[in-house]
Amino acid sequence: MSSGPSVARTVLTATLTVLAVVGAIVLVYLLRQPLTWLALACFVAVAVSGPVGRLSKVMPRGLAITLVYLGVLLIPALVALIVLPPLLHAANDLVDQAPRYADDVQRWVHENETLRELDDEFDLVAQLQKQADELPARVGDAASWLGDLGMGIVNGIFAGVTILILSIFLVAGGRRPVETALELTIPQHAGRIGATLDRMAKAVGSYIAGALVQATIAGTLAFVVMTVLGVPFAGPLAVLVGLFGLIPMVGATIAAVIVGIVTLFQDFPTATIAWVVWAIVYQQVENTLIQPRIQKRAVGVPALGVMVAMLFGSALLGVLGALVAVPVAASLQIGVRDWRAWRAEQVLPLLEPPDDAAAEPPDDDPPTDPAPAPA
Template sequence: MADHPASPGGEDQSTDPEIANADAVIVQKHEPTLRGIVRVVATVVASAVALYLIYLLRTPIGWLCVATFVAVAVAAPVRRLEQHMPRGLAIALVYLVLVLIPIGIGLILIPPAVTAGSDLVNDLPSYVSDVNDTVQNSDTLRGLNEDYDLVGKLEDAADNAAGSLDNVATTLADIGAGLIGSLFALFTIIVMSIFMVSRGHEWTRALLATRRPQEADAIGKALERMAFAVSAYVGGALTQAIIAGIVAFIVLSILGVPAPLALAVIIAILDLVPLIGATIGAFLVALVTLFNDFPTDTIIWVIFAIAYQQFENYVVQPRIQSRAVQLDPFVIVVAAIFGGTLLGIVGALLAIPVAAAGQIGVREFMLYRRGELERMGGDLTEGLPIDGPDSSEGGSVTT
């Protein structure tokens, strides 16, 4: 039987109890324990439950996000009015205007829309007759009509449109149900935002009181700048939309297009939608001009829409929004796509100010961390020996 090699001290290392105990401790540290397994499983289950609850509460969570945005947006006018009246009265006045605006928009848009829809259905037969006369006077169109029966399809569409008036009651019932749901959501959002405006400062102070003074100061400054960016963007966007609506109303009135005020309101509302809103509004109005004085009004409107969009993009928008948001165009596009995908039109409207606020938050956090690291570096180097040209070979000079 072979002998084990002896250690320099004459002891057998394989039988050293200290080494054996150390090996056992290492093995135990790498082996999963029951407590560790339970902790991992509990973390996974808790995360899954939290995500499922967020999914179930996605609608009220969305309302809460919109209410927060509204509260931040109206905080600026409330502060201005607060200088001349009590804060409660200022809040009530601002929210009264906020509620009256959609009511006024509805009163402007709904009657012309109903009248235009009724007139369109009643005039469809005459439109089809005019199209038929045009087709019969053109050899090319007459050949296409013989091959594809275009006029016959238009006549069928006109008959179906007239017959669809019998289903107006059902359609109005569906619209009424959706309107009730929207009004409930709007009421909930307004109530939550009122609480945020009236108690937001107290909540913020209570939150900052739990942090260190330096952290509280940095967070407070970041929140103020984020709120300014959101309120400035909203104010600028509303100003830009109002200008677009006024200019569109003037042009449409000169052209003699029916319901110029309603069309101008549509232009102003769609102008709030980033990237594509103004284009969609111009296209819808162009469709209306087809039934007014085609092609003169249509050509004039298209030229005006293209020229005004360039003027708005390069003159109006930079002057109004220069202090509010400073985002890269790529970030604006991505934010609008993400917001529209998540929350539809509302998400597209909120995307840019939220992205601007997020950018400010990240920037302020990085500045705070840089200041913390600089202070930590100064504390660590304080009192350390620094070699100087006048120091002796074995000496040092301390700061």
């Protein structure tokens, strides 16, 4: 007769649990934007904690934080000053010179028999000439697109400032937020969790430092090669090569394609062929020598894990997600390894025989019957 209240209590508990889980999921979905900003702020705080810690040894911590964040703010400003003016100038030249480029293409098509046959079948030159003639008139129609782009830039700046402010508070607190969070855990596990978090922070800092070194090498060498080939806007293009080099796996390829398109309008086919050969050779050297030496000790994530992490990160946060995907994957890998080590330590004593049984020697001889008494 007592089973009725027990069943009702079980059903009520299960219902309340399901409702709580659903409510938590809905709450996380509604707060997804500030939670994403907070996660990025934690990432930035971990990234700058290394330089801040080194500078704090020779100056007050507040001054060290100020200098590091001034550097963080100056880098995007310098990149914009280097890249944007030549990019706008090149866009204006493209609009002005589009009809001439179309005439050059038409001349190449008429001089080549294969291209001439394709043009006779698909009328490619006429369509290209038509689009080139209409391009200057379409520039005025881009006002609405530029307005949307401006709003996107404003929203991005607001998000970036918010993330930086959150990260400043996290860095200013030092280890206090981590220690406060560890106090909420089980006391005997706090030391292990703290050590795991320290390894994650070290992996993230090492990855960022290695990625910056790798991007600097790529940009510097690209600038030298483009200067030798006489490619215009070698400085801004080298900066773009370095920025795209921060994106694992595919960033260097995208940058090489962009520079290759520029060489088409500068000295085709000599500069284009030379740049393609250089890009292929350098990517092989980077993938086999530079990147393994820089990043192997930092993260140790396999190539398949890097690609999967990039796909997930880009799907969630776009380019920014692709940039932070590898250190996040490395942190998850460290967490999983430490959890498995802890589980092994918990299970191993259960598999070992008790000490009393191990101390007693095995009795291999069978018992013998006593000798019969003499008659």
